[in-house]
Amino acid sequence: MAKLVLNSGQTMPIIGYGTFQVRGSEVVYRVLEAAISAGIDTASVYRNEEDIGHSFKKLLPKYNLKRSDLFITSKLGPKDQGSGHCYDACVQSISRLQCNYLDLYLIHWPGTQGLKQDNCDNSLRRSESWKDMEKLCAEGKVKSIGVSNYTRFHLEELLNHCDIPPAVLQTEYHPHLVQGELVAFCKSKGIHFQAYSSLGSSSENNQILVDPVLQNIAKQCVRHPAQVALRWAVQQGIGMLLSTKYVLT
Template sequence: MLDKTGREYVRAKMPMIGFGTFQVSTEQDIYATIDAALSAGYRFIDSAQDPKYNNEHHIGKVLKELLPKYNLKREEIFITTKLRVENQGYEKAEKSILESLQKLQTDYVDLLLIHFPGCNRNDPNDPRNPVARRESWEVLEKLYKEKKLRSIGVSNYQISHLEELLGHATVLPAVNQCEYHPYYYTKDLVKYCESKDIHFQAYSSFGSECKKEALLSDPKIAALAKKYGTNVTNFLLAWALSQGISVLPRSRNPAHVKENLKALDIKVSPEDIEAARADNQTKFLWDPTKF
C-alpha cells in the first residue's frame, strides 16, 4: 500500500498482546514459557539481538519442537526481533539480521525493529548516530523488499527521530515500540505516531525495573483495578490496550502467562486512563531523548 506521498507502508496482522522474552535467556526457561504462552493462546513472540535477551537461538529451536505440538504453522506465529545498538550501520546491520534469521530458524521475521536511535550508548552527540540510523533503515527496507522482513519499524524513537526518518524513508515504519505506563505517559509521542499511521506499542507495562514495585503497589492503580474487577497487572495491560496500544507482558510463571490474556476483555474508560496517570512522570533508564 502507498501513503499520500507515494511511500509504501506495511499492514501486517499483529496480535494486540505479545509474549515478551526480555531476560528469559536459558533454553529451559524459553521452552517452558513459550509452551505456556502457546497453550494459553499467544501467537506473538518478541525478542531482540541484545545480550539481555540472548535467546533468538533458543526460540528458533523451541518453536521447531512446539509448533507441531499445537498443530501450528510458522505463518500463524508473529515474531519480532530487534537490531542491536552495536549492529547499526549498513554492513553490520545486514549481517546481523541475516544471522538472526538463522538463529530463529526461519526464512523471515514478521517485524524487525531498530532497537535504539543511537549507535553509541554513551555519547548522544556522537556524529555517527544519524548516519547509522539512516544506513540501518536502508538495510531494513532492502530486506523488506526481499521479503526477509514482513514489516519494519523502530523502538525508543522520539518525535525528532521519527521526523528525521520520515524525511528519507521509502517504506514507512509500521511500529514504534517504547516504554509506556502510567508512570511514563508520553501522550505527545503517541499522538504523533497516530497522525503518521505508525502503531505505538508498549513495553514495560508494569514499569521499568527501578519503578516496578512502586507502580504495582500504587494505591491509586490498585483502586482502579478493583473498580474493574481485576488485578493490578491486568489493569495496567488493559490501560494501554484501551488506548489502542499493543503490549508485551513477560512472565516465567505459566499461570501469570495465561492470566495476562484476560486484559483483552477489559475496557478502561478515557476518564480512568487519565486518572491512572502519575503526577510526576519518570523517564526510563535507557533515555533516547538526546540522540
C-alpha cells in the first residue's frame, strides 16, 4: 500500500476505507477484517466507533498486529463545535475506539449544528475547535489534524489564525466532480487533498461506473471501471476513501 507523508511528518495510506452507514457489530467486524491493511475512516456521527473499537480488540491479536500498524481517522461532529466541546468529543471518540490516540482527527463540517450557514458564530466555533485540536495534538492524543468539507474560504480563514496548519482536507472528488482549483490551492499550502465518494456520491446512483468514457478505458485496460476511477485519483497523488460497501462485494 502506497503511503503519503503529511505536513505533520506522519505517514498515511493513500487508500482508506470509509465506514459511513456501516453499523452493527457483525457487519463492522467483517468490513474491518477485509480492510485491515488500509486506513480506517469513521466519525462520531456515524455512530459505529464503539463497534469498531470492539472489532479491533479481536482483529489485532488475530492478525498479530499492533495499534501502530493501523491508521485511524475520526471526525468532530457539527454539534460539538466550539471551545471545550471539541476536546471532550475527541477524547470520547478515542475511548469508544479503545485506542490511545487517533492518527488523524478532522472537523467534519465548517458549520455548527443548530446555526444557520450565514451565522457569524460559525466562524468563532471553527476557530475555537481548532485551538482544541491543536491542544489534542500537543498532548499526543492526535497525531495529525485536518478538516472536511471546507471550501477555499474556510481554509484561508483557518490558515490566518492557526498555529498548526491542517494536514488534510477531505472532501468529495471524483471524475464527475473535479475540484481542480481547490486541489491546486491545497498543494500550494502543503495540505494533502483526500477524496471521499471516489466512485461517485449516493445522489449520483453510481453513474460514474456506467460512464461511457470510463467504461471504454476500462475495456482497453482490461479492468473494472471502479479500478480506473480509483487509479485516476491515485495518479494525481490524491488520497481516497473507498466505500466499504465495495469491500464486501
